[in-house]
Amino acid sequence: MSPAPLTLDRFILEEQKSFPGSTGELSLLLMRLGVAGKRIANALARAGLTGALGVAGSENVQGEEQKKLDVLANEILLETFDYGGLVTLAASEEMEEPFVYRGSLDQGRYAVLFDPMDGSSNIDCNGTLGTIFSIRHRRDGTVRDLLRSGREQVAAGYVLFGPAVILVYTSGEGVHLFTLDPAIGEFLLTRRDLRMPERGKGYAVNEGRSHRWPPAVRAFVERLKTPEPGSGRVYSTRYSASMVADVHRFLLEGGIYLYPGDGKSADRDGGGKLRVLYECHPLAFVVEHAGGRASTGTAKVLDVSPETLHERMPLAIGSRAEVDLFDQFVARG
Ligand code: P6P
Numbered sequence: 001m002s003p004a005p006l007t008l009d010r011f012i013l014e015e016q017k018s019f020p021g022s023t024g025e026l027s028l029l030l031m032r033l034g035v036a037g038k039r040i041a042n043a044l045a046r047a048g049l050t051g052a053l054g055v056a057g058s059e060n061v062q063g064e065e066q067k068k069l070d071v072l073a074n075e076i077l078l079e080t081f082d083y084g085g086l087v088t089l090a091a092s093e094e095m096e097e098p099f100v101y102r103g104s105l106d107q108g109r110y111a112v113l114f115d116p117m118d119g120s121s122n123i124d125c126n127g128t129l130g131t132i133f134s135i136r137h138r139r140d141g142t143v144r145d146l147l148r149s150g151r152e153q154v155a156a157g158y159v160l161f162g163p164a165v166i167l168v169y170t171s172g173e174g175v176h177l178f179t180l181d182p183a184i185g186e187f188l189l190t191r192r193d194l195r196m197p198e199r200g201k202g203y204a205v206n207e208g209r210s211h212r213w214p215p216a217v218r219a220f221v222e223r224l225k226t227p228e229p230g231s232g233r234v235y236s237t238r239y240s241a242s243m244v245a246d247v248h249r250f251l252l253e254g255g256i257y258l259y260p261g262d263g264k265s266a267d268r269d270g271g272g273k274l275r276v277l278y279e280c281h282p283l284a285f286v287v288e289h290a291g292g293r294a295s296t297g298t299a300k301v302l303d304v305s306p307e308t309l310h311e312r313m314p315l316a317i318g319s320r321a322e323v324d325l326f327d328q329f330v331a332r333g
Helices: 008-016 025-050 068-080 207-212 215-224 243-253 276-289 320-332
Strands: 055-059 065-067 087-092 110-118 129-137 155-161 165-170 175-181 186-191 202-204 256-259 293-295 315-318
Touching: 008 025, 008 175, 008 186, 025 068, 025 110, 025 129, 025 155, 025 165, 025 175, 025 186, 055 068, 065 068, 068 087, 068 110, 068 129, 087 276, 110 243, 110 276, 129 243, 129 276, 155 243, 155 276, 165 186, 165 243, 165 276, 202 243, 207 215, 215 256, 215 320, 243 256, 243 276, 243 315, 256 320, 276 293, 276 315, 293 320, 315 320
Parallel strands: 087 110, 202 256
Antiparallel strands: 055 065, 110 129, 129 155, 155 165, 165 175, 175 186, 256 315, 293 315
16 A cells, blocks of 8 residues: 555644653644644635635725734634634734634634735735744733744744745754645645755845945945856856745755845834734745755844834845855945
């Protein structure tokens, strides 16, 4: 008999054995994120048929226009943790304050943070986008539980909605990739212990905003576009308007994603667009556990403890060689 497929649930339960004394609650959370990913994938695939494309007529906390699927994906994720008493707090790009699960205040040991639809400008044009998630320990059950170092994350990952639906996560013991088999409705393990190439051949940045970048960042991007002496090697541009899609490409192929600060924002290191807690921290957690790096230019992303829930930071994330080079350019100024 052919071996049973290694489903997400089976993999998680088998991995759990290496955590003696584990309560199994984190395993349950990760399995539930798989279910949420399947529900969001279904809503995305059918959006054009169900009138779920387009804008919701509201704005998020950043003043960005919300798409209907931003709102729906957020609702699906909130529902996902609204039973079983596992989670006390949920925070999202789509909500000004954390959602408190009243029934779990005295028992929920975890807090979950998410960007429900990262790259939602790609929804109506059928582009690739994803849901980013981060799991932390609950402490006193307030927002203070969330304003902590990225290294305190218990697990992080994303669901990527492209030609295939995939789920990538790490709980600190390797980065693992699962591909949804629509025939059986299960995520199946397709890559175990992913390692990011030490060096890449692509870069992703919105060069239409280069007039806002600090000179050092402009110099770095020009360096990537300059043929290498001898080999003539240059990098290729690979910007999709969805950070999670670009970072996933570089996780497999090597390369660097940049969203520089404009040097003016009051946020850390001149701010930028990307949020620390539910975009930068979780992707940095995945990338670092796969051997890559994530930097603001002056600090490691995972070392940063934000002061506010929706704080932003400039971001350079990807292969060690390219992020190291970026930091060298920023250090030179
Ligand atoms: P711009 C999506 O809104 C996002 O947060 C990232 O996923 C993406 O890389 C970036 O913003 C796109 O922003 O300014 O290039 O449109």
